[in-house]
Amino acid sequence: MSPLNFxxxxxxxxxxxxxxxxxxxxxGIVEKRVFELPVYSTVGGTSIKHVRVGYETYGRLxxxxxxxxxxxxxxxxxxxxxxxxxxxDPLPGYWDEIIGxxxxxxxxxxxxxxxxxxxxxxxxxxxxxxxxxxxxxxDTGRPYGLNFPVISYRDTVRVHKALVDSLGVRRLVGxxxxxxxxxxxxxxxALYPDFVPRIVQVIGPGFEIxxxxxxxxDVWSAPIRLDPAWNGxxxxxxxEPVEGVAQALTIIxxxxxxxxxxxxxxxxxxxxxxxxxxxxxxxxxxxxxxLAAAGAARAALVDANHLLYMSKANQLYRLSEDEIAGIKAxxxxxxxxxxxxxxxxxxxxxxxxxxARGGRAEFFMIEGGGGHLDGLYQIGQAARAIFExxxxx
Amino acid sequence: MSPLNFxxxxxxxxxxxxxxxxxxxxxGIVEKRVFELPVYSTVGGTSIKHVRVGYETYGRLxxxxxxxxxxxxxxxxxxxxxxxxxxxDPLPGYWDEIIGxxxxxxxxxxxxxxxxxxxxxxxxxxxxxxxxxxxxxxDTGRPYGLNFPVISYRDTVRVHKALVDSLGVRRLVGxxxxxxxxxxxxxxxALYPDFVPRIVQVIGPGFEIxxxxxxxxDVWSAPIRLDPAWNGxxxxxxxEPVEGVAQALTIIxxxxxxxxxxxxxxxxxxxxxxxxxxxxxxxxxxxxxxLAAAGAARAALVDANHLLYMSKANQLYRLSEDEIAGIKAxxxxxxxxxxxxxxxxxxxxxxxxxxARGGRAEFFMIEGGGGHLDGLYQIGQAARAIFExxxxx
Numbered sequence: 001m002s003p004l005n006f007x008x009x010x011x012x013x014x015x016x017x018x019x020x021x022x023x024x025x026x027x028g029i030v031e032k033r034v035f036e037l038p039v040y041s042t043v044g045g046t047s048i049k050h051v052r053v054g055y056e057t058y059g060r061l062x063x064x065x066x067x068x069x070x071x072x073x074x075x076x077x078x079x080x081x082x083x084x085x086x087x088x089d090p091l092p093g094y095w096d097e098i099i100g101x102x103x104x105x106x107x108x109x110x111x112x113x114x115x116x117x118x119x120x121x122x123x124x125x126x127x128x129x130x131x132x133x134x135x136x137x138x139d140t141g142r143p144y145g146l147n148f149p150v151i152s153y154r155d156t157v158r159v160h161k162a163l164v165d166s167l168g169v170r171r172l173v174g175x176x177x178x179x180x181x182x183x184x185x186x187x188x189x190a191l192y193p194d195f196v197p198r199i200v201q202v203i204g205p206g207f208e209i210x211x212x213x214x215x216x217x218d219v220w221s222a223p224i225r226l227d228p229a230w231n232g233x234x235x236x237x238x239x240e241p242v243e244g245v246a247q248a249l250t251i252i253x254x255x256x257x258x259x260x261x262x263x264x265x266x267x268x269x270x271x272x273x274x275x276x277x278x279x280x281x282x283x284x285x286x287x288x289x290x291l292a293a294a295g296a297a298r299a300a301l302v303d304a305n306h307l308l309y310m311s312k313a314n315q316l317y318r319l320s321e322d323e324i325a326g327i328k329a330x331x332x333x334x335x336x337x338x339x340x341x342x343x344x345x346x347x348x349x350x351x352x353x354x355x356a357r358g359g360r361a362e363f364f365m366i367e368g369g370g371g372h373l374d375g376l377y378q379i380g381q382a383a384r385a386i387f388e389x390x391x392x393x
Numbered sequence: 394m395s396p397l398n399f400x401x402x403x404x405x406x407x408x409x410x411x412x413x414x415x416x417x418x419x420x421g422i423v424e425k426r427v428f429e430l431p432v433y434s435t436v437g438g439t440s441i442k443h444v445r446v447g448y449e450t451y452g453r454l455x456x457x458x459x460x461x462x463x464x465x466x467x468x469x470x471x472x473x474x475x476x477x478x479x480x481x482d483p484l485p486g487y488w489d490e491i492i493g494x495x496x497x498x499x500x501x502x503x504x505x506x507x508x509x510x511x512x513x514x515x516x517x518x519x520x521x522x523x524x525x526x527x528x529x530x531x532d533t534g535r536p537y538g539l540n541f542p543v544i545s546y547r548d549t550v551r552v553h554k555a556l557v558d559s560l561g562v563r564r565l566v567g568x569x570x571x572x573x574x575x576x577x578x579x580x581x582x583a584l585y586p587d588f589v590p591r592i593v594q595v596i597g598p599g600f601e602i603x604x605x606x607x608x609x610x611d612v613w614s615a616p617i618r619l620d621p622a623w624n625g626x627x628x629x630x631x632x633e634p635v636e637g638v639a640q641a642l643t644i645i646x647x648x649x650x651x652x653x654x655x656x657x658x659x660x661x662x663x664x665x666x667x668x669x670x671x672x673x674x675x676x677x678x679x680x681x682x683x684l685a686a687a688g689a690a691r692a693a694l695v696d697a698n699h700l701l702y703m704s705k706a707n708q709l710y711r712l713s714e715d716e717i718a719g720i721k722a723x724x725x726x727x728x729x730x731x732x733x734x735x736x737x738x739x740x741x742x743x744x745x746x747x748x749a750r751g752g753r754a755e756f757f758m759i760e761g762g763g764g765h766l767d768g769l770y771q772i773g774q775a776a777r778a779i780f781e782x783x784x785x786x
Contacts, residue, residue, distance in 0.1 A: 043671075044671060044672065146674055146675075150671055150672060150673060150674055152671065210652065210655065210656070211655035211656050211659050211660055211661060211678075211680055212647075212650070212651060212652050212654070212655035212656070214655075214661075214678060214680060214681075215647050215655060215659075215678075215680045215681060215684055216647065218677075218678075218680075218681045218684065219643065219644050219647055219684075222616070222640055222643070223615070223616065223619060223640075226616060226619065226620070226636055226637070226640060227619070228621065233674070243619055244619070247615055247616075247619060250612065250615070251612050254605075254608050254609065254612055257605070258605060259603065259605050259738075261605070262603065262604035262605035262607075262608060263603070263604050263605070266604050266608075267604055268604060268607075268711060277705070277708065277709065278436075278437060278543055278545065278709055279437065279543060280543060281539055281543055281626070281701060281702065281705060282539075284611075285604075285607060285608075285611075285708065287604055287607060287608045287611075288607075288608060288611045291608055291611065291612075308674060309674065312670070312674055315670065315678065316670065316671055318661060340733060345652075
């Protein structure tokens with residue numbers, strides 16, 4: 001069953017809308033561009049020279065410069081939110097279901113911008129352009145490694161704001177992000193309250209990383225630090241900590257899923273029928289082998305230090321009371337019911353918190369057993385809610 | 394606020410009962426004994442010579458031999474469910490709150506037996522007696538290592554049944570276990586339906602490990618296999634995989650907790666005020682440092698291979714339809730509301746499943762934000778439910 005069909009079954013009200021969207025052609029072929037800043041000074045006060053981030057756009061900016069929507073990407077994601085880079089691409093961008101002509105984020109109406117974060121984990125992905133510890137330090141001609149300054153999501157948002165300004169945008173319609181992207185979506189509203197009238201936080205943490213999640217992020221990244229090849233972050237030009245990165249991505253992959261994914265795809269099947277898990281310690285279930293393979297496959301595109309820097313950025317997210325009070329946007333919280341990374345309770349708490357101080361906050365739950373990733377693959381359930389929210393005053 | 398007081402606040406109905414229990418003296422000083430079998434043949438068909446497991450008892454067996462309750466222990470636990478080994482012990486056994494004279498599991502009335510599992514992870518704890526990969530193989534004079542056969546919880550239950558028989562028990566009142574202990578409690582009912590009329594499964598998985606949890610257990614144990622010192626399980630007499638074991642225990646420690654533990658004990662405090670986490674990648678939050686320290690401290694008592702064998706035992710738990718149909722006991726499911734290891738949905742599903750086939754199943758939810766460990770530290774909430782269940786027909 002496709003995600004679209006599942007959404008129709010789960011939420012009949014969204015079905016007609018989603019079905020109509022699926023018949024449209026989408027944004028088609030998209031192009032990755034590069035935005036450059038000669039120098040960027042971080043929130044922490046360190047200057048980084050020659051900052052580059054990749055971006056892509058869908059739809060057209062109107063003359064008033066006020067029809068733009070910014071889509072920050074999730075932890076392990078990229079700017080590729082919709083469309084294909086080439087006809088031969090097997091899959092479109094991750095939110096293609098809701099971005100395009102006639103879709104929830106309607107590119108006939110809106111100018112959509114998405115950009116790669118600083119220290120994007122997929123440093124080795126040829127379609128990703130980012131600046132982080134694996135980038136060459138112009139002063140030394142060698143990768144920064146751990147000499148790269150700590151960056152927060154707020155740093156990424158400030159660079160992306162410069163990008164959006166450079167494109168001629170005068171005011172956004174809103175920001176829409178999933179997970180780590182939802183953190184940036186909120187940071188946009190806190191940093192630029194007059195520029196951001198709407199925020200959609202999909203599978204997000206609310207206004208801060210809960211201390212429990214902060215600790216969970218530490219668990220994700222620990223295998224890298226335990227890998228002797230990591231060598232305190234100094235591994236460029238030699239053997240990289242591939243095993244540590246693969247295990248980190250295995251944990252992240254598992255935490256982003258839940259019941260349905262495991263039961264429907266794997267159940268209790270052994271990796272091999274002639275090696276039953278009950279017979280030897282090393283005989284695995286198929287789900288164990290598949291997770292290890294997924295981690296290893298994803299590791300090929302990932303830089304270890306970038307993953308650690310992005311983990312730190314997640315841990316550092318916490319708006320102050322004053323910053324929350326300064327947000328002028330209305331906010332739509334869209335958690336996923338079986339999410340174990342940012343469970344719905346966090347969105348409920350944030351909605352209550354924002355409403356209690358007089359802010360306007362709405363709530364829409366994505367139902368399903370797919371966990372955190374339901375915020376990507378079941379986003380069709382929320383298509384109408386997002387569409388109406390973006391069009392509302 | 395003590396766990397007891399918290400329970401009173403959370404559930405006024407249980408308060409009087411719990412308060413009464415807290416005033417009793419408990420089981421006092423208890424003694425660890427050793428049960429031995431010259432040979433045990435595993436479910437998988439391999440013979441293990443000279444099997445030894447530790448056990449302790451509270452209360453007295455009656456003449457009819459029919460007033461005994463068996464308490465299997467959880468994954469990282471031991472037989473020490475109640476009392477103290479010496480007056481100077483800082484803490485009593487983990488369920489002391491519900492085991493003792495006048496308590497929910499009333500030792501004036503019942504004869505309570507608890508025993509160490511095969512391959513108990515705390516091999517180096519002087520109070521633990523177990524047989525597993527770190528034990529000496531009588532045939533070689535060296536530790537078994539990975540030559541030790543894979544064991545399931547069912548193997549442990551069969552050895553414990555032999556122990557209980559040796560003590561003169563003719564029929565149990567019931568089995569009561571938490572987490573991994575709740576799996577054994579259920580296996581008792583499946584293996585010995587005429588011997589086990591009542592099963593209390595606290596923070597348990599129902600009748601099987603869900604494939605998602607199976608994969609999570611793999612994530613827990615992965616750091617051991619990644620540690621070069623593990624050396625395929627052959628590390629006895631040389632440097633042990635201490636870092637891998639510590640990280641495995643860090644993950645297990647975190648997964649067993651939830652919101653309240655993190656927010657109330659740590660919040661966003663840095664490990665050190667002069668090393669803010671936003672300034673350097675290596676500067677940690679206090680919760681990260683505390684988890685790492687907890688993992689390292691627990692590692693001192695743990696054998697790496699034992700942890701892997703216990704992980705495998707968890708992964709292998711799955712009763713067949715026939716085995717579930719064969720259970721004659723009534724079952725009390727007691728999940729904890731914020732448990733992320735065995736979430737309440739698993740107990741709900743199992744209760745429905747058992748009721749649907751005509752079995753008698755009851756349900757009591759422990760409320761709180763402490764996660765899986767609420768099944769240990771908030772057990773007072775369930776004291777009355779357990780008391781009444783054990784006394785019921």
